[in-house]
Amino acid sequence: MPSREMREHIELLNGADHRIPSASPLFGDPAGLPPLLIQVGTAELQLSDSEGFAAAARAAGVDVTLSLGEGLPHVYPGMRNTPEAAAATDEIAAFLRKHLG
Structure with missing residues (x-):
């Protein structure tokens, strides 16, 4: 089961694009x-x-x-x-x- 923080993060996306840097570091500037x-x-x-x-x-x-x-x-x-x-x-x-x- 995902942690509380992970569940909150998933809920925050609420259908938003998962390719935004705050959702995945793959799409951020390292x-x-x-x-x-x-x-x-x-x-x-x-x-x-x-x-x-x-x-x-x-x-x-x-x-x-x-x-x-x-x-x-x-x-x-x-x-x-x-x-x-x-x-x-x-x-x-x-x-x-x-x-x-």
Whole structure:
């Protein structure tokens, strides 16, 4: 079930164009964003969206790390007690150390 915030956001669209930046970052201007780490499984339904956003952000000069989890599903980094989640968590920690010191 979607979170309360997600339900409110969906209701706010109320049939409005989902391609507006406030509805999806895919349609916004990524210029000026901080460094990004995008972790997405190759079995994820939003894989192409993640790849497209990463490409757009790179084109706008954003430092982007796109990490593909081969054969993994949506939110695989949250699959507790799996080697894939442990590796994703390690990658997040390394990313944060690199960019936050």
